[in-house]
Amino acid sequence: MEPLTPRERRVIEEKGTEAPYTGRYYLHREAGTYVCRRCGAPLYRSEDKFDAGCGWPSFDDEIPGAVRRTPDADGLRTEIVCARCDAHLGHVFTGERFTPKNTRHCVNSLSLGFVPAAGAEPEVAAGECGAAAGTGIASERNAAAGGPAILSDRSDSSVPSDGSAVSGEPDRTGDVSDRSADSVRAGEPDAAVKTETAIFAGGCFWGVEYMLASQPGVLDAEAGYTGGRTEHPTYEEVCGHRTGHAEAVRVTFDPAQVSYEELARLFFEIHDPTQAGRQGPDVGPQYRSEIFYTSPEQRKTAVRLIAELRARGYRVVTRVTPAGSFWPAEAYHQDYYERRGTQPYCHVYTKRF
Incomplete structure (x- = not known):
């Protein structure tokens, strides 16, 4: 074995x-x-x-x-x-x-x-x-139940100058090579594998990282900061609301095993996309719901999924903006729940699609 x-x-x-x-x-x-x-x-x-x-x-x-x-x-x-x-x-x-x-x-x-x-x-x-x-x-x-217990280009022509056109604010807008899928999502990239990147912000990055890293086809999930103006931000600066950054997770994945749409759907089902400026007990702009797209195709997918959720009655507040610089968080934030052997308390799976 x-x-x-x-x-x-x-x-x-x-x-x-x-x-x-x-x-x-x-x-x-x-x-x-x-x-x-x-x-x-x-x-x-x-x-x-x-x-x-x-x-x-x-x-x-x-x-x-x-x-x-x-x-x-x-x-x-x-x-x-x-x-x-x-x-x-x-x-x-x-x-x-x-x-x-x-x-x-x-x-x-x-x-x-x-x-x-x-x-x-x-x-x-x-x-x-x-x-x-x-x-x-x-x-x-x-x-x-038995549970085994990139600088930001804000002038992108696809996004209006006020950043709200693709905002979700209410009333406004298997195996790789010869390795198992489990080893792939454990963050062991293979040079022969063509990868893509996705960036999601949905509350405390500990839980988002944990849930996305568990998805088959995910090679790596890294907690960090993005969407703001400060270079090399620290956790304390982000929490002090001085940077404009969100707590986010950068996902490296194998599109042959899992599609961007599958990851985006999962993102919408592991956090509450109807909460603005917070997620559960965590309150502040750094906990906002936001998707940072790295290609026009990703943007189209995100906007379509938001429209689908709204059609189902959800007042989605998730913003969709072009990806900018991603600053990895401090080492003690990485793989937080995995290292502790516990599970997220702010992020649970809720079927929405």
Whole structure:
């Protein structure tokens, strides 16, 4: 087996949890066998997989002897691990009546590998997050449901001088080469891969970075500052409202695996695009909702998605502006939740499309 990526280690060895609705196997329906990502032991058969609507792969049975159960320290949930190597898989629940077997193994995609059945047709899956069923789930409900717990060119002719034409303010306007998708989104770029860049601001960059980095096809997600006038800004300067910058995330992605539109849709579903100058408990202009496009195509996509959301009744305030200089944030802001082994409290997935 290939060495574990940092994100896989956080889940498999440190008993972490990937964000709901983001795992590569959540909506996976190809016939075959799901195996342990660390040791390769067969764990689950595809015929035992079902959609529980919880945001993680669910199975109502395991291959006999493949999975071991251990009560959590809090006594509230039962952890499941690979019987061969003790890799953390997730949790198991009973009595929910999803299937006749009345059992649900809720498993992290990062804990799994997949071996297609002989003669099976490869699955061509739609973007998992954009197609996922279900509604937003706060972090507490995730656990209860079984959760494995560029200078700015403001004179761009496509943007009016007041910057509001594409503003969202109410009443105004698989695999790369021979590597797994998990290793790709863990920030291990391959020189042979053609990449693109996207920049999103949607509140505290800790949560935005975490959620976008979990998307298959994302090579890297970096927290930083953009949209303002100060060069080399510090966190304190941005918080002091002296720079004009927003907390943002620069995403490097493989367009062969995930499209810009899929990422933009996910962006609109992991923060509240109807909140102006804030996001949840975080208040200030640095927490504004804004998309910084790097090409005319990206701008068209963003404007179209905002129009679609407005047609659905959302009073979107997200601004769409050309990308300028992006200043990476301090080291202690990078991979914040991954390093802490926790999940965002301001950003949860909410289906809007």
